[in-house]
Amino acid sequence: MSEIIAEFAGRIRHAEATKTPLRLSGGGSKDFYGGPLCGEMLDTRPYAGIVSYDATELVVTARCGTPLQQIEAALAAQGQMLAFEPPHFGAGATLGGAIAAGLSGPRRAAAGAARDFVLGVKLMDGRGEVMNFGGQVMKNVAGFDVSRLMVGALGTLGLLLEVSLKVLPRPAAEATLRLEAPQGRALDLMNGWAGRPLPISATCWEAGDDGEILTLRLSGAHAAVASACGLIGGERVADAEAFWHALREQRAAFFTGDMSLWRLSLPSVAPPLDLPGAQLIEWGGSQRWLNSGAPAEIVRSAAAKSGGHATLFRGRIEARGAGAFQDLPAPLMALQKKLKLAFDPAGILNPGRMNREF
């Protein structure tokens, strides 16, 4: 494995010296996400394998090129899981890519996001220097929290070599319910329930052929799930696992539309948005997907007005000019740029992927 690290370091040092951009890539399953790809490919997949996994410690450490599937299978064998349910978006998804993209699945509102489960990373910065931050223990405040800073940075601050994640036991019981509710009512219900001690682990609202449906998943102890089912009502969904999987992987019918797919991250209590196109709501109201041909400014200003932001998740060519992520206010932008330079002074790691300016 050390030869692979040496090779990565050689590539990065050479890129730094010659100021040639590098494109860090795992399985390529999230190539669509973020800004345009640019630079010579550095394939992280050779650096693969689970470094350590001890179920009683609730920690797994694996190399960046490890297939996400392999990690999930190892955890499942011990009755554990990645509680943030990372979307794969393709069979080849790697751990490094999942953490760099920082995306989380249906359980996010209840369990936390990818960043909440990252305990430590080993990374290689834009100078080819290998460094460790955080660690393999639950609590660690020594030094700045560089490991969490890497989550969602799309590889622009460093090549993630190894990641340590907190894992959780799989819930003893799960049940999925569906009920009819128009959007406004669904938002009220989801927010109301979230303020009570109910074991809701995922929500999804959508207006489909069979009406406006709110689907929710309950996870926890048998007794807790049973009593919550009684309280919430609705009908039980039979093939629930497939439903949540299709939602996470964006294989559900909603995601097959041919318009641009926007991800709006809003306060959960934001009222229904009046935007052209179809919407699907997750995370108790905090994540709203929009399939729409509306111009970027309209979508972004609606998101901002509601107290959130909009990401052009899968963009049609005509919307691409807008940039994947909502612009930052100038002082924040300046700070982010300084941070980028602190990790990658030559600006060679995935330039443009995270931000149009660097």
Added chain:
Amino acid sequence: MAFGLSGEDRKDMGNQRDKPAPPAAIDITGVIAALRRILPREGLLLGDEEGRPYECDGLTAYRQLPLLVALPESEDQVVAVLRFCSEAKLPIVIRGAGTGLSGGATPVANGIVLSLAKFMRILEVDPLARTARVQPGVRNIAISEAAAGHGLYYAPDPSSQIACTIGGNIAENSGGVHCLKYGLTVHNVLRLRLALIDGEVIEIGGAALDSPGYDLLALLIGSEGMLGVVLEATVKLTPKPQLAQVVMASFADVVSAGNAVARIIAAGIIPAGLEMMDKAATAAVEDFVHAGYDLNAAAILLAESDGTPEEVAEEISAMRAVLEVSGATDIRVSTDEAERLRFWAGRKAAFPAVGRITPDYLCMDGTIPRKRVAEMLTRISELSDDYALRCANVFHAGDGNLHPLIMFDANVPGELDRATSFGAGILELSVEMGGTITGEHGVGIEKVKQMCVQFSAAELSQFHAVKAAFDPHALLNPGKAVPTPRRCSEYRLTGTPRAAP
């Protein structure tokens, strides 16, 4: 106006106790005049007498009078103070309630203390969104009190919660006895309003669950007052469980208690809290709070379950089974809320309780893999013999976060040094066992040397680069948290005495 800050003074702010007065280059009258124009009369504390209450935080072994203390009461005043200091290159130590245990709020001789004590307002509680918007000087427990009427609370509950501020919690990424299930501060804060050293005010995070750009929220939380001044925070509120019950289990030896912790987790249980105390700790506590602890036990475990009544019953019986096979000599389950609170009251009062039986104590904060808790306890007791100093152990066992309390008397020549070396030994053992020198109290001035053990030169210089992105002249909390390479090479040369002196 510029104030000289000689290289010499920069270098060793970690240990200023015996240092001479501030460098002559500081035009103190000029500073006072400038700050008087910014702050109300009572917002400026001058001289030894007024500065005395600020000379240390919870790490009382280290004291240093600041040049002066600024107590702004509005955002504009904070910004003006920052602008002035930034221009004058005058160091600033931000301060909440001063309960920190690593010297994060210990003043520096040539700088001011910026206290957020006047920022005590809870600006908004939104029960539907389950958030509270608060000023930084709001006490941790006040948030839960304000939310209680809605059946909500703020989950991270440091034992100091009646005194410590949310600003301090954010700076330290504080935890509490319920963090195993409900997360640390970093998992429970959505947004910060932050003043940078040059007076620029920025918003980080927001009312949504994420925001574009790098995750500065994660970076800021736990940054020990080194990157900016928290002016406001939006925190998450959690629904109060219907029921909570705590199991108290006694063990005849610490090793079985440590192993029981790993077994509970292995059984797929994440208790709402999982704490351990050794005999020295329970004895001190029992005298103080009368929590009803088993004084014959070598160690006790407190394991909490919360949820619906059915869920709690299910989990408690599962935990009971694990505790029994792990060799618990006695198991008690709280029968009502009053008893549950009494069991916890003992744990939460552990530090002050130990404080009563010793003139001084140092509280360590290493975190190690759970499976090595028992081994660590054995090593600590050996060190305790070596250094001839008593040590009581209070653990966030579920997280592997240890708080050995080293007892000493600073008035006995050499005892502070011995206690410090004992502590350093524990921290270095934590690193050796695959853990960290600090789980929740921060590095501050206390553990700045051990940072050299945990991090390489490249890693440390990366921390400095992050710091410089926010605070290029290193004015916020200078000399704390991240050692200079030079300090590390000195430390590595001298090392820590492992054997008894």
